[in-house]
Amino acid sequence: MNRLAVLGMVKAAAKAAPKRPSEETTSAWARLVRVQQSLLGAVERDLKKAGFPPLAWYDVLLELSRHPNGHMRPVELEKQMLIPQYGMSRLIDRMTDAGYVERMVCPVDGRGQFVGITASGRALQRKMWDVYAAAIQKHVGTKLSNAEAASLCALLGKLS
Amino acid sequence: MNRLAVLGMVKAAAKAAPKRPSEETTSAWARLVRVQQSLLGAVERDLKKAGFPPLAWYDVLLELSRHPNGHMRPVELEKQMLIPQYGMSRLIDRMTDAGYVERMVCPVDGRGQFVGITASGRALQRKMWDVYAAAIQKHVGTKLSNAEAASLCALLGKLS
DNA sequence: TTGATCTAAATGCATTTGCATCTACATAAA
DNA sequence: TTTATGTAGATGCAAATGCATTTAGATCAA
Numbered sequence: 103m104n105r106l107a108v109l110g111m112v113k114a115a116a117k118a119a120p121k122r123p124s125e126e127t128t129s130a131w132a133r134l135v136r137v138q139q140s141l142l143g144a145v146e147r148d149l150k151k152a153g154f155p156p157l158a159w160y161d162v163l164l165e166l167s168r169h170p171n172g173h174m175r176p177v178e179l180e181k182q183m184l185i186p187q188y189g190m191s192r193l194i195d196r197m198t199d200a201g202y203v204e205r206m207v208c209p210v211d212g213r214g215q216f217v218g219i220t221a222s223g224r225a226l227q228r229k230m231w232d233v234y235a236a237a238i239q240k241h242v243g244t245k246l247s248n249a250e251a252a253s254l255c256a257l258l259g260k261l262s
Numbered sequence: 263m264n265r266l267a268v269l270g271m272v273k274a275a276a277k278a279a280p281k282r283p284s285e286e287t288t289s290a291w292a293r294l295v296r297v298q299q300s301l302l303g304a305v306e307r308d309l310k311k312a313g314f315p316p317l318a319w320y321d322v323l324l325e326l327s328r329h330p331n332g333h334m335r336p337v338e339l340e341k342q343m344l345i346p347q348y349g350m351s352r353l354i355d356r357m358t359d360a361g362y363v364e365r366m367v368c369p370v371d372g373r374g375q376f377v378g379i380t381a382s383g384r385a386l387q388r389k390m391w392d393v394y395a396a397a398i399q400k401h402v403g404t405k406l407s408n409a410e411a412a413s414l415c416a417l418l419g420k421l422s
Numbered sequence: 423t424t425g426a427t428c429t430a431a432a433t434g435c436a437t438t439t440g441c442a443t444c445t446a447c448a449t450a451a452a
Numbered sequence: 453t454t455t456a457t458g459t460a461g462a463t464g465c466a467a468a469t470g471c472a473t474t475t476a477g478a479t480c481a482a
Contacts, residue, residue: 121400337461375460
C-alpha cells in the first residue's frame with residue numbers, strides 16, 4: 103500500500119507551458135489518491151479485523167456469484183478487476199486452496215478454464231458483505247448525503 | 263495493486279437493517295475505488311515508461327524538498343505518506359542506495375535520524391514532475407473543467 | 423493440411439510487502 | 453539513580469507481486 107501522489111508546484115503553469123495541469127486539477131488528483139488510499143486502508147483493516155481475507159477475494163466472489171452459473175473465465179475476471187494475468191492466476195490458486203472457488207474445464211476453449219464459486223465461497227461472500235457494508239457506511243455513508251454521493255459518483259464517472 | 267471493491271446488493275437496505283449504505287453511497291464507493299485504481303495505474307505506467315521509479319519515490323522527494331533544510335524524520339514521512347514504519351525504512355534503504363536521499367544523525371533524538379534529499383534527488387524530483395504533470399493533465403485535466411475538479415476536490419475533502 | 427502468429431494460463435526468479443520481533447534510546451515513576 | 457514503559461528504527465522470515473518466459477491450444481494465411 104502506498105500511493106500518495108502529492109502534487110508538485112504549479113507555479114509555471116500560467117506561462118503557457120504545455121501539458122501542465124491547473125491547480126484545481128492537481129488538487130483534485132492529490133486528494134483523490136490520498137483519500138482513496140486512506141479509505142481503502144481503513145476498509146481493508148475492518149475486514150481483516152473481522153478475520154476475513156482481502157477485498158480482492160470479495161471482488162472475485164461477487165463477480166462469480168453474479169454470473170449465470172457461478173463461473174467465469176479468468177480472462178474475464180482480469181478485465182473486470184484490472185488485475186494482471188499472473189496476478190489472477192495466483193489469486194485463483196490461493197482461493198482454490200482455501201476452497202472458495204474451483205477450476206473447471208472450459209468446453210469452448212481448450213486453452214482456457216472456468217473458475218466456479220463453491221458453496222462455501224458463496225457463504226463467505228455473504229458474510230463479508232455484512233462487514234464490508236458496515237465499513238462503507240462508516241467511512242463514506244456517514245460523511246456524505248445521498249445527493250453528495252451521487253454527484254461524487256457522477257464526477258468520478260467522467261474520469262473513466 | 264488491486265482494489266476493486268465492487269458492491270454487494272443493497273436490496274435489504276430498505277428494511278431498516280442497521281449500518282447498510284445507501285445505493286448512492288455504495289455506487290460512489292465502488293467508483294472511487296475503481297477509478298482511482300485505473301488512473302493511478304495509468305500514471306504509474308507513464309512514469310515507468312519514461313524510465314522513472316514509482317510514484318512513492320516522487321512523494322518522498324517532494325516532501326523532503328519542501329522542508330526547510332531538505333530533511334525530515336522518517337516518522338514524519340510515514341505519517342505524511344500513510345506508509346507503515348517498516349515500509350518507509352525499506353523505501354529509504356532503496357532510495358539511499360540509488361543516491362537520492364541520505365541518512366543523517368538526528369541531533370534531537372538519539373533513536374531517530376534525519377533523511378535528507380541529495381542534489382541528484384532534487385534533480386530527479388524535477389524531472390519526474392514533468393512527466394507526472396503531463397500524466398495528471400492527460401488523465402484528469404482533460405476530463406474535468408476546473409469547476410468540476412474543484413467540486414470533486416471538495417467532495418473528497420468531506421471524506422477525510 | 424502446414425506453418426506462422428496469436429491468446430489463455432502457469433511458473434521461475436527477483437523484488438516488494440507484511441508481520442512479528444528486536445535493539446537502542448527516551449521518558450516517567452519509584 | 454534504578455526500573456518500567458514507550459517510541460524510533462531495523463530486520464528475519466513468509467507471503468505476495470512484477471517480469472519474463474514457457475506451454476498448449478486457437479486462428480489464419482498460404
